[in-house]
Amino acid sequence: MLPATAPTADLHAAQLRRVRALLAAILPGNAFYARKLAGCDLTLGSFDDLANLPFTTKAELTADQSAHPPYGTNLTFEIERYSRLHQTSGTSTGQPLRWLDTPDSWEWMLGCWRAYFALMGLKPGDRLFFPFSFGPFLGFWSAFDAATRSGFFCVPGGGMSTEARLKCLLEHRCTVLFATPTYALHLGEVALKEGIDTAGSCVRAVVVAGEPGGNIAATRQRIEAVWGARCFDHYGMTEIGPVAVEADDGPGHMYLLEREYHAEVVDPATGAAVPDGTAGELVLTNLGRTGSPLIRYRTGDLVRLAAGVDPWGRVWRRLEGGILGRADDMIHVRGNNLYPSAIEAIVRRFPEVAEYRLYVEQRNALTDLRLEVEPTTGDGLALADAIGRAVRAELLFRVEVTAAPPGSLPRFELKARRVVRNEK
Known part of the structure; x- marks a missing residue:
């Protein structure tokens, strides 16, 4: 894996190698991409050739799963190779996507989270609290697994009332809270009614995702005031994996994990690339989720890549202001x-x-x-x-x-x- 400070030319060369290796690994076994890429020039002689591959859309994936229930054909291996099932919330289409992972693809996602932990500055003595029930929604499943394997003290909060979760968090002196922005605020609301001083607790960081909030200044400030802690926004999708996170020394910008993703920003109407500093739709290729890959996936999320040199010296590109909205919202x-x-x-x-x-x-x-x-x-x-x-x-x-x-x-x-x- 390349460090976040790898020179851009080296990073692009590594991404190109990873895409070539991904295509070699998934074809012709992956029926979805065997059909989709039939007739495409897959030699990929240069980094710029990646833009010649066709987009993948959620509508295509939904139609594929409807035509080939229950999991569709975007599976590289026989079904016996897969060990995990998750699904999207279905809030944008009404039809959740089911997503399968092999042990190797799952391990790749855990590696993305380990990179997150380093960027956020988590320490060996941190205690992580996950105050939600673990259902088929990917949510923080991968974060919890990555954290436990990394040696962090992890406390699950499923099957509890909000009051019981607050008591659990305090009793175990947890230092990092993982939640949606909404639930982080709701915990604070209930704590106020119960006379609990969340701002005076051991919590020093609140990691949020799943909805807007961490990137909205007023919501972020409110979370930080309620908890007396730094708020970290992160971004990922069940079907694509953990993609971007804020660094401890760079609030307000999320770093794309470009060692594991090839990222583009395009005009939502035309699909043409837009320059840095211009808002557009984020398009992603995950480079290591071989069992259930996505190539040039149109996320529907609007972002703006920060222009200019990163003041903290990293070359991974930054999402200025995080996720700006949904193209369909x-x-x-x-x-x-x-x-x-x-x-x-x-x-x-x-x-x-x-x-x-x-x-x-x-x-x-x-x-x-x-x-x-x-x-x-x-x-x-x-x-x-x-x-x-x-x-x-x-x-x-x-x-x-x-x-x-x-x-x-x-x-x-x-x-x-x-x-x-x-x-x-």
């Missing part, structure tokens, strides 16, 4: 293009907000938004008015803001579902 309202994260960035600046929900009402060609906010206490009427004025001042259009009774909006352990779309 854009809302067109009154001539404006809006991502839900823009609403969260405003709402989370108000510490009186316990939870919120955004309703998108589509009536023919017209789109209306309604924002429901739940106050920590009181009727929330003044809070709703203040948030409405803040949205109008910053986004330059009106949004109806109403107040929900305290405790009435749902809480989420894993991915939050705060955007409700209704078509009429």
Whole structure:
């Protein structure tokens, strides 16, 4: 494996070698890519030739699994070689993808997490807490396994109430909390009601993923205030693996693990590459997940690669501001293009907000938004008015803001579902 400070030319040469080796390993056994790459020039004489390979899309994978249930044909080996099953949440398509891994592919993912641990500055004495139930969603399964094999003291928090999880975290003096941004805040909300001082606990780092929040300044600041700890955002997908994470000395930017991924950023409409500093869709090829590979996978996630030299001296490219949004999450309202994260960035600046929900009402060609906010206490009427004025001042259009009774909006352990779309 190349270090994060490897010269760019060496990195590109290593990536090209890895892609060639991947293709040699998966073809012709992988029926999905044998069909998809038939007729393509796979000699790959130069690094630039990688862009000539076709994109892979989630729609293709979903259709393949529907046509060849239950796992599809993106499997390099016979089924007996596979040892793990995970699946996506299905929040973007409604149809979860099932994903299988061989022991070798699983070990590759654990190596990605070990690189994460080093970038985040985790220490041998750290105690890691995972406050969620381990289901088929990949979530932090790979993180937990990588951490235990790396010798960290790991505490699972599945099958517990939120109150019991807080007690467990404190009793075992855990120093690193892994959670979605939503659940990290919910733990803090419950701790406040129970008279627990989370900011005074042993927790020094909160690692978040699974939804926007870690990259939204107001949400990030709130998490750090609740826990008195550094918030680390990280990014990955069940079908692609662990991809990017913040370093302990570089907050606000996520480093792509380019020794294990070939990454591109393209125009979502045309598929053409965009220059660094320009927002576009992230396209990824995982270089070591041989049992269930993805080649030039269109993630649907919008990013901006930081331009210029990394001030910390690394050559792995940085996602400036993390994940900016989803290409399919854009809302067109009154001539404006809006991502839900823009609403969260405003709402989370108000510490009186316990939870919120955004309703998108589509009536023919017209789109209306309604924002429901739940106050920590009181009727929330003044809070709703203040948030409405803040949205109008910053986004330059009106949004109806109403107040929900305290405790009435749902809480989420894993991915939050705060955007409700209704078509009429």
